[in-house]
Amino acid sequence: MSALKIAVPRGALFTETLDVLEGAGIDTAELRGGSRSLIFETSGVTLVTVRPSDVPTYVEAGAADLGITGKDVLLEQSDRVVYELLDLGFGRCRMVLAARTGNDRLAEAQRRLGTMRIATKYRRIAERYFESTGRQVELVEVKGSVELAPLVGLADGIVDLVATGRTLEENELEVREEIVECTARFVANRVSHKLRAAAIDDLTAKLREASRG
Amino acid sequence: MIHPIPPGTRDVLPDEMRELRRLKQALLEVFEARGYGEVATPAIEYDEVMARGDGRAARSSYRFFDEGGELLALRSDMTVPIARLVASRYADSEPPHRLCYLANAYRAVRPQSGQLREVEQAGVELIGAPAAEGTVEVIEVLEAALDAAGLGRAVIGLGDADLYRQLLEELGVEGEARDAVLASLAAHDLVGLEEKLSDAGIGAERVETCVALTQLRGGSEVLERARGLGGEAVGRAIARLGETFEELERRGAADRVQIDLGLLRDLGYYSGAILEVYDPAVGYVLGGGGRYDGLMKRFGLDLSAAGFGLYLQRIHTAQLQEQGRDPS
Numbered sequence: 001m002s003a004l005k006i007a008v009p010r011g012a013l014f015t016e017t018l019d020v021l022e023g024a025g026i027d028t029a030e031l032r033g034g035s036r037s038l039i040f041e042t043s044g045v046t047l048v049t050v051r052p053s054d055v056p057t058y059v060e061a062g063a064a065d066l067g068i069t070g071k072d073v074l075l076e077q078s079d080r081v082v083y084e085l086l087d088l089g090f091g092r093c094r095m096v097l098a099a100r101t102g103n104d105r106l107a108e109a110q111r112r113l114g115t116m117r118i119a120t121k122y123r124r125i126a127e128r129y130f131e132s133t134g135r136q137v138e139l140v141e142v143k144g145s146v147e148l149a150p151l152v153g154l155a156d157g158i159v160d161l162v163a164t165g166r167t168l169e170e171n172e173l174e175v176r177e178e179i180v181e182c183t184a185r186f187v188a189n190r191v192s193h194k195l196r197a198a199a200i201d202d203l204t205a206k207l208r209e210a211s212r213g
Numbered sequence: 214m215i216h217p218i219p220p221g222t223r224d225v226l227p228d229e230m231r232e233l234r235r236l237k238q239a240l241l242e243v244f245e246a247r248g249y250g251e252v253a254t255p256a257i258e259y260d261e262v263m264a265r266g267d268g269r270a271a272r273s274s275y276r277f278f279d280e281g282g283e284l285l286a287l288r289s290d291m292t293v294p295i296a297r298l299v300a301s302r303y304a305d306s307e308p309p310h311r312l313c314y315l316a317n318a319y320r321a322v323r324p325q326s327g328q329l330r331e332v333e334q335a336g337v338e339l340i341g342a343p344a345a346e347g348t349v350e351v352i353e354v355l356e357a358a359l360d361a362a363g364l365g366r367a368v369i370g371l372g373d374a375d376l377y378r379q380l381l382e383e384l385g386v387e388g389e390a391r392d393a394v395l396a397s398l399a400a401h402d403l404v405g406l407e408e409k410l411s412d413a414g415i416g417a418e419r420v421e422t423c424v425a426l427t428q429l430r431g432g433s434e435v436l437e438r439a440r441g442l443g444g445e446a447v448g449r450a451i452a453r454l455g456e457t458f459e460e461l462e463r464r465g466a467a468d469r470v471q472i473d474l475g476l477l478r479d480l481g482y483y484s485g486a487i488l489e490v491y492d493p494a495v496g497y498v499l500g501g502g503g504r505y506d507g508l509m510k511r512f513g514l515d516l517s518a519a520g521f522g523l524y525l526q527r528i529h530t531a532q533l534q535e536q537g538r539d540p541s
Contacts, residue, residue, distance in 0.1 A: 084403055085404075087404045190401065192496070194370055194491055
């Protein structure tokens with residue numbers, strides 16, 4: 001049997017992902033060294049580092065047996081078939097609807113125009129949320145710096161991920177509604193989950209321990 | 214000059230066609246040798262026929278009116294048309310009926326995903342043979358088909374379609390709470406499953422039991438472990454699975470079958486045993502099937518039934534991967 005391949009998210013979840021893997025007995029020193037490599041063989045597993053939003057892609061295709069990524073990514077790509085095995089608890093943040101502090105443009109658009117213009121990187125989460133709350137919106141998809149959109153009049157509000165709330169505050173934005181809370185999740189390819197059952201169950205148990213420790 | 218074709222469809226050129234033809238021939242020979250006669254049905258059915266088979270999941274994505282105003286549908290699978298065919302053409306003959314097919318089915322796709330709208334399937338239907346005998350026969354044909362395709366390492370998952378419906382009933386989880394739990398199960402979302410079960414108020418211990426149940430997969434030892442988790446619904450599912458597995462063992466056909474209590478199929482007509490096919494060389498499911506004892510009755514013929522379908526293009530991909538693999 002070949003080594004289990006695990007997709008590790010670079011970016012905000014990177015350090016805590018390495019910590020929890022370390023806690024499950026996987027040596028991650030090499031990844032912490034700022035290496036430019038993307039593939040690491042360590043402690044009997046293969047770690048591949050990818051963008052968090054690419055984790056479901058690799059895992060669904062079986063290019064990685066397992067992966068760690070945020071619930072926000074899984075919700076946004078809910079059509080990707082992966083097994084969600086474990087809530088790892090770290091990387092906690094909230095998906096929120098936010099608008100300019102002390103400004104009622106959002107409510108006014110809703111009241112007078114019957115619709116709101118919402119900028120977001122999370123089109124599907126936003127779509128589902130407004131649909132499930134029975135409101136019409138016009139979604140404006142942007143790739144970065146969503147906070148800018150309401151400040152320059154591109155949108156009335158934003159749907160975005162908030163960890164500490166500092167970025168919102170610095171841009172004079174405030175949370176209006178909380179949509180969902182997100183943490184890091186441990187996911188598996190559906191075929192690997194069946195065919196590498198023992199190895200995956202063992203690692204899942206160790207990660208559960210490590211994430212609660 | 215490029216003349217586009219709809220996304221999710223494709224042309225097949227001679228090199229691929231030659232290999233596909235060989236694969237199909239090999240599968241047909243297996244089916245025919247075991248007494249399964251090939252049938253063809255129209256790609257277009259009355260929508261009412263497809264909906265009668267499965268009002269929910271397999272409902273055709275492509276429906277249109279004919280010149281007389283009748284609602285037609287492109288078939289979304291082959292099991293329902295064959296159920297219709299058997300009910301119409303074999304109502305007076307002695308079961309069991311053994312039929313096989315090589316045919317296209319039509320599914321909706323998500324854009325840019327590489328999913329196919331037009332999916333070619335090879336499969337068999339065994340109609341009028343009850344569990345466990347019928348299930349075992351179908352699994353044996355499936356094993357022979359995988360061998361003929363050169364997929365010696367492929368594994369067949371064997372689960373039970375009624376387990377969770379019956380278990381939730383036993384636990385008194387109903388209505389919206391039940392649907393929420395089943396949705397988490399169908400999405401393979403264990404975190405959500407735990408949450409939804411907790412919300413249903415069945416107590417922490419039972420939540421843990423249910424979640425643990427979905428993770429049980431392996432040989433016959435799985436049945437013992439499941440029995441330890443208790444409950445009547447679990448007991449019944451284990452009895453059904455155990456009977457099938459013992460018969461497989463008796464016939465020496467159990468080696469590549471993995472019992473899997475987490476298995477779910479997304480088609481509404483399944484009941485009892487369900488099957489899924491995997492190969493270690495590819496990350497997606499190659500096919501599936503199971504029992505659909507209630508389906509024939511919807512067409513007015515009360516016969517138990519089982520079958521499987523394999524996605525030909527995926528089998529072909531797996532073949533290629535297996536051939537290119539280091540024999541280490």
